[in-house]
Amino acid sequence: MHVIGTAGHVDHGKSTLVQRLTGIDPDRFAEEKRRGLTIDLGFAWLPMPSGNEIGIIDVPGHERFIKNMLAGAGGMSVCLFVVAANEGWMPQSTEHLAILDVLGISSGVVALTKADMVDEETLELAREEATDHLERTSLSGSPIVAVSAVTGDGIDELVAALDEATTNAPPPADRGRPRLWVDRVFTIAGAGTVVTGTLAGGGLEVGHEIEISPEGRHARVRTIQSHKKEVDAIGPGNRVALNLAGLERQGAERGDAVVRASQWRPTHLVDAQVRVLPEWAVGPDHNLSEKGSHLLYVGSAETPVRIKLFGTAAIEAGGTGFAQLFLRDPLPLARGDRFVLRDAGRRLSFGGGVVLDPLARNARRSDEAHLALLRRLAGSSDADALVALVDAEGALAMRDARLRSGLDRPGDNVRRLDSLLVSDDRFERLSSELHTAIADHHASKPLEQGMPRESARAATGLEGGSFDALLDALADVVSEGAVVRLESHVVSMSSEQRRARDQVIAAIEGGGFTPPLNKDLGADPALLRALVDSGELVRIGDFHLTAAQSAEARSKVRAQIESEGPMTVAQIRDLLGTSRKYAVPLCEWLDQTGATLRQGDTRILGPRP
Numbered sequence: 001m002h003v004i005g006t007a008g009h010v011d012h013g014k015s016t017l018v019q020r021l022t023g024i025d026p027d028r029f030a031e032e033k034r035r036g037l038t039i040d041l042g043f044a045w046l047p048m049p050s051g052n053e054i055g056i057i058d059v060p061g062h063e064r065f066i067k068n069m070l071a072g073a074g075g076m077s078v079c080l081f082v083v084a085a086n087e088g089w090m091p092q093s094t095e096h097l098a099i100l101d102v103l104g105i106s107s108g109v110v111a112l113t114k115a116d117m118v119d120e121e122t123l124e125l126a127r128e129e130a131t132d133h134l135e136r137t138s139l140s141g142s143p144i145v146a147v148s149a150v151t152g153d154g155i156d157e158l159v160a161a162l163d164e165a166t167t168n169a170p171p172p173a174d175r176g177r178p179r180l181w182v183d184r185v186f187t188i189a190g191a192g193t194v195v196t197g198t199l200a201g202g203g204l205e206v207g208h209e210i211e212i213s214p215e216g217r218h219a220r221v222r223t224i225q226s227h228k229k230e231v232d233a234i235g236p237g238n239r240v241a242l243n244l245a246g247l248e249r250q251g252a253e254r255g256d257a258v259v260r261a262s263q264w265r266p267t268h269l270v271d272a273q274v275r276v277l278p279e280w281a282v283g284p285d286h287n288l289s290e291k292g293s294h295l296l297y298v299g300s301a302e303t304p305v306r307i308k309l310f311g312t313a314a315i316e317a318g319g320t321g322f323a324q325l326f327l328r329d330p331l332p333l334a335r336g337d338r339f340v341l342r343d344a345g346r347r348l349s350f351g352g353g354v355v356l357d358p359l360a361r362n363a364r365r366s367d368e369a370h371l372a373l374l375r376r377l378a379g380s381s382d383a384d385a386l387v388a389l390v391d392a393e394g395a396l397a398m399r400d401a402r403l404r405s406g407l408d409r410p411g412d413n414v415r416r417l418d419s420l421l422v423s424d425d426r427f428e429r430l431s432s433e434l435h436t437a438i439a440d441h442h443a444s445k446p447l448e449q450g451m452p453r454e455s456a457r458a459a460t461g462l463e464g465g466s467f468d469a470l471l472d473a474l475a476d477v478v479s480e481g482a483v484v485r486l487e488s489h490v491v492s493m494s495s496e497q498r499r500a501r502d503q504v505i506a507a508i509e510g511g512g513f514t515p516p517l518n519k520d521l522g523a524d525p526a527l528l529r530a531l532v533d534s535g536e537l538v539r540i541g542d543f544h545l546t547a548a549q550s551a552e553a554r555s556k557v558r559a560q561i562e563s564e565g566p567m568t569v570a571q572i573r574d575l576l577g578t579s580r581k582y583a584v585p586l587c588e589w590l591d592q593t594g595a596t597l598r599q600g601d602t603r604i605l606g607p608r609p
């Protein structure tokens with residue numbers, strides 16, 4: 001569904017028309033009624049012939065209340081543009097039309113009001129004038145209907161045109177990431193704080209935990225109303241009133257947004273494509289430079305903004321360019337958000353634009369790579385934008401990727417290492433860094449099976465999960481227990497080392513079950529480690545046995561226990577023909593490796609042969 005918003009010059013009959021259409025007076029304040037002038041936003045709703053019930057926002061036309069108009073425009077997706085037939089096109093008609101154009105609102109109907117006050121010819125003139133103005137904007141070709149709120153002439157036709165416009169407008173997107181820009185906050189005696197706004201981007205349900213952004217206050221949705229009817233859940237494109245449990249009246253104000261906890265991150269700095277409206281809207285010599293004081297409007301929010309232009313010193317009327325926007329007040333923004341820019345000094349809505357990256361990094365004006373990124377982000381799909389961001393950053397946490405691209409999950413066109421998205425370049429770099437680190441390790445420690453896994457991970461700088469994913473992705477790196485090695489790596493020995501090995505093994509074999517202790521063996525500790533790693537030797541206490549000797553010890557002891565029952569250390573010592581000095585560590589090793597099990601002072605059969 002959609003929310004219709006009015007627009008048009010002061011006194012042209014917007015509020016009267018809304019009342020005629022809906023039976024609801026959108027002017028809520030006594031002062032408005034007294035002055036016959038809309039000051040703040042008004043709200044109503046209209047059941048359409050098609051069966052849809054459409055929310056309506058009524059905006060003030062007076063230039064002094066343009067801020068309120070902008071807050072209303074941020075919540076509408078279809079417009080009811082009002083031009084009084086007797087007065088014709090006026091300055092505020094132009095400014096409002098310019099704002100709708102900047103916001104990209106392309107569905108709407110023009111009502112030529114007060115048709116009862118003019119003759120056919122004047123009506124035709126007003127119609128032609130409106131057609132000409134609309135032609136230059138996103139609302140080009142919108143139907144124009146002459147109406148009178150006094151006589152009711154044309155009202156049915158207007159409703160039919162609005163019904164068609166709302167039915168044909170592209171349905172509001174549901175990305176599972178709701179955001180409700182707050183336009184009103186009030187309290188109901190005994191029931192607490194209520195905030196209202198237009199819901200977009202996703203749905204909300206009673207019971208949802210929400211956050212008031214940017215302040216970060218938490219609350220819970222107690223009840224939901226739309227058009228004064230209570231509902232359990234509501235989708236995007238609707239006017240919504242939320243009764244929030246746990247929120248004070250002062251806890252929210254217009255310009256805040258209600259979002260699901262942790263789905264949004266308020267930002268101070270966004271990358272954007274910016275445009276300055278053409279001459280018809282801003283006059284002949286308006287251009288945008290970094291001088292001057294500017295205000296940014298998005299949703300129902302307003303903030304002072306500093307603009308840094310890229311690739312140009314100024315944008316002329318009718319031109320576009322790239323910029324970084326430094327928001328004084330942080331806002332929860334998304335890629336694709338449309339905003340309006342106003343010149344605070346000249347009091348002119350001179351342009352606006354679209355957010356390309358809501359969580360930008362401060363870049364220098366001279367940063368060509370950044371300008372290239374902005375060009376890539378402009379007009380690309382969310383999926384392509386994500387690739388561009390990943391390329392630019394090298395690596396992007398999934399969470400940030402979601403916030404910056406708006407995508408729920410990355411497509412196949414971007415490489416993922418667990419919770420990290422990496423560019424092809426970064427992937428190549430990571431894999432070559434890892435290869436180099438492991439190869440260096442192999443070169444300096446040729447007798448070792450591989451590099452300790454933790455050192456290899458540290459060399460890449462990746463988190464555990466991402467490092468595991470990198471290993472999985474590399475066919476020529478093998479992960480074995482606590483070490484990683486190149487698939488091609490074999491422990492290689494020089495002829496000298498081979499001779500040393502043969503001597504060590506001969507000395508150990510020659511000693512039977514009383515081999516030389518390590519300190520008496522005189523062997524290179526690295527060689528001993530390598531022989532243990534390769535399985536040729538088994539380390540037992542402060543001596544080694546060969547693989548064959550250790551197997552013999554196991555099978556002898558187990559066979560004896562099987563036939564004669566539990567054995568003491570002394571019995572094992574005698575069976576193996578060794579001394580107590582060797583028997584004690586041997587028994588401990590037999591226990592540790594599961595050949596035996598200690599039971600009091602004896603050993604029984606363990607689980608492993």
Ligand SMILES: Nc1nc2c(ncn2[C@@H]2O[C@H](COP(=O)(O)OP(=O)(O)OP(=O)(O)O)[C@@H](O)[C@H]2O)c(=O)[nH]1
Pocket residue numbers: 008009010011012013014015016017036037038039059060061062082113114115116117147148149150
């Ligand atoms: N004769 C006639 N008078 C109308 C019609 N529509 C509105 N008016 C009168 O025009 C005056 C202004 O109407 P509003 O509806 O307050 O105008 P508005 O556009 O809402 O004004 P702002 O909200 O202040 O911008 C009122 O006195 C209305 O009675 C109409 O169709 N015919």
Ligand SMILES: [Mg+2]
Pocket residue numbers: 014015016037038058059060061
């Ligand atoms: Mg009004």
